[in-house]
Amino acid sequence: MNGVGKLKRKRNRYIVCLLLPSIILPMIFTYYPMLKGSMMAFQSYNLMDISNIKWIGFGNFRKLFAPNPSNSFYTILGNTLKWVCVSLFFQFTIGFGIALMLKKKFRGSGIYQGLIFFPWAVSGFVIGIMWRWMFNGTSGVINDMLRRIGMVSEPIGWLADKKTALYSCIFANIWYGIPFFTIMITAALRGVSEDLYEAASVDGANAWVKFWCITVPSIRSVLLLTLLMRVIWIFNFPDLIYSMTQGGPAGSSHIVTSYMMQLVQSLDYGLASAVGLLSILFMIFFVIIYLAATKHLSGADE
Amino acid sequence: MKAKKVNKALLRLMKYIVLAAFLLVVIFPFLWMLVTSLKGSQAEIYAFPVQYLPKEPSMINYESMLWKGNFGQYMRNSLIVSFAAGLFACVVGICSGYIISRFKFRFKNALLLFYLVTQMIPTFIMLPSLYQMLSKHHMLNSIWVMALLYTNMMIPFSVVTLRGFFDGISSSLEEAAWIDGCSYGMALRKVIIPVMKPGIAATFIFAFINSWNELFMAIMFIDKDKYKTIPVGLNGLILKYDIKWGEMAAGTVMALIPTILLFAFAQKYMIEGLTAGSVKG
Known part of the structure; x- marks a missing residue:
């Protein structure tokens, strides 16, 4: 009995020792700063004014939602909605379309997938730099292409104009996503059994019917989960905007997360943390939906 | 019947045309950076109508980045930081992934949730308090601190991924080793890890690339030129009022080289890892 107890103690010690680094590091460098940051959201905390740090309750949030016309936060919320929805819609539909063409393997389809997947390994920041140069208002290649096909006569300052800056960033984001x-969808499509399609052909179903009655229902859970995952991801992705426009001109292309980055850099940590806390709340809301959907779908599939 | 066949061939042809066009769209921005970086004169870079091929390819932009700027130093810093972070993330990932895969213990689900939550929180939300913490302990401007932060950033991913790889290896292997008198640690080192090489390589590469790419922590916590990583260096260039696009393009291309090499090597694992996780739900 004593021997078994000793063995068990040894085993437990082993478990704890090997798990420890992967618990302690996130505690110190992720969870602690996060909690501290959540507290800063309720403080007036500006590094430019370090002697004047104090608790102000919901003061930062009131400032964010202040109903005066010069307040840009409502525009930023609207931008975020456009950023997420428009990007997601086109990423999804175009991505789905290409996936349908890749479903049947052909010679070189593995290499093809590798090549189109490459941008994924590049940081959003560098991608943003590339698109900033292509969208350049005087000598950008996009202006040149549009001029050659006769769509514009004069170069357009895509990133310098309030009307086009955000949409140019969204365009780059669609390309990236x-x-x-x-x-994801190609992998899911290749998992759908061919028998189903053959049976449908025997019954005289056309491509359209097959798509809606076999393809979509079969990969429904992958579609939903990738969509939900991407909402979080796109919301969380200020990198492109940061390097393409820095939120400009005049803050017109900021989304919530790029705005927060700007507040951090202007050293207004209190206000930045308030924006951060709002983002976390949004994220938690979405994670709950995501987990519920995962549970629901895996239950339904079995 | 014949018309149907022709129709089908036509459809197939259209499919390949669309796929080729899409490939071009994906590749073009990278090619364009390369072309720009090889143009020797400002006049050529800023010409409108645009010149699609450099008149005489020149390395002058690369030279001025490397010799006049400090880009070589940035590159070295980035290599050290990313390599260290990749290595640490693998070691931590192997230890914890092994335990989670092989042992039953309480709080296992809580632990997995603990990792999941860190993935959902954007890094920049903790930047202010992290900055305070690091500056209080004189930990700013250190590439080793950056390596530690990146290790931390990659831990959840590497633990969960490597756990998946461990799950794929039958436990009878190490049980046999235990019976032969190996300790837990020895069985892990001598029997399991050699079989795991592809998984470890994939995890290392993923952690390396992510650390190589990281921007927001680096620009907050490094301001001395000596310690800058590549993204911080590029950030300095892009914040200037007039960006020198030739040099910028050269810097971007140089930043892309390791990514291209590693990606070519690990692309298959990365795609498999990504799709396996979610297709199975």
Whole structure:
């Protein structure tokens, strides 16, 4: 009995020792700063004014939602909605379309997938730099292409104009996100049994019917989960905007997360943390939906 | 019947045309950076109508980045930080992934949730308090601190991924080793890890690339030129009022080289890892 107890103690010690680094590091460098940051959201905490740090309750939040016309936060919320919805819609539909073409393997389809997946390994920051140069208002290649096909006569300052800056960033984001959907959906499509399609052909179903009655229902859970995952991801992705426009001109292309980054850099930590806390709340809300959907779908599939 | 066949061939042809066009769209921005970086004169870079091929390819932009700027130093810093972070993330990931895969213990689900939550929180939400913490302990401007932060950033991913790889290896292997008198640690080192090489390589590469790419922590916690990583260096260039696009393009291309090499090597694992996780739900 004593021997078994000793063995068990040894086993437990082994478990704890090997798990420890992966628990302690996130505690110190992720959870602690996060909790501290959540507290800063209720403080007036500006590094420019370090002697004047104090608790102000919901003061930062009141400032964010202040109903005066000069308040840009409502525009930023609207931008975020456009950023997420428009990007997601086109990433998904175009990605799905390409995936349907990749479903049947052909010679070189593995290499093809590897090539179109490559942008995924590059940081959003560098991607943003590339698109900033292509959207350049005087000598950008996009202006040149549009001029050659006769769509514009004069170069357009895509990133310098309030009307086009955000949409230019969204365009780049769509480009960046399509391969993700393509890869995910292709993998799902290849898992659908061919027998179903053959049976449907025997019954005289056309491609359209097959798509809606076999393809979509079969990969329904992958579609839903990738969509939900991507909402969180796109919301969380200020990198492109940071390097393409820095939120400009005049803050017109900021989304919530890029705005927060700007507040951090202007050293208004209190206000930045308030924005951060709002983002976390949004994220928690979405994670709950995601987990519920996972549970629901895996229950339904079995 | 014949018309149907022709129709089908036509459809197939259209499919390949669309796929080729899409490939071009994906590749073009990278090619364009390369072309720009090889143009020797400002006049050529800023010409409108645009010149699609450099008149005489020149390395002058690369030279001025490397010799006039400090880009070589940035590159070295980035290599050290990413390599260290990749290595640490693998070691931690192997230890914890092994335990989670092989042992039953209480709080296992809580632990997995603990990792999941860190993935959902954007890094920049903790930047202010992390900055305070690091500056209080004189930990700013250190590439080793950056390596530690990146290790931390990659831990959840590497633990969960490597756990998946461990799950795929039959436990009879190490049980046989235990019976032969190996301790837990020895069985892990001598029997399991050699079989796990592809999984470890994939995890290392993923952690390396992510650390190589990281921007927001690096620009907050490094301001001395000596310790800058590549993204911080590029960030300095892009914040200037007039960006020198030739040099910028050269810097971008150089930043992409390790990514291309590693990606070519690990692309298959990365795609498999990504799709396996979610397709199975």
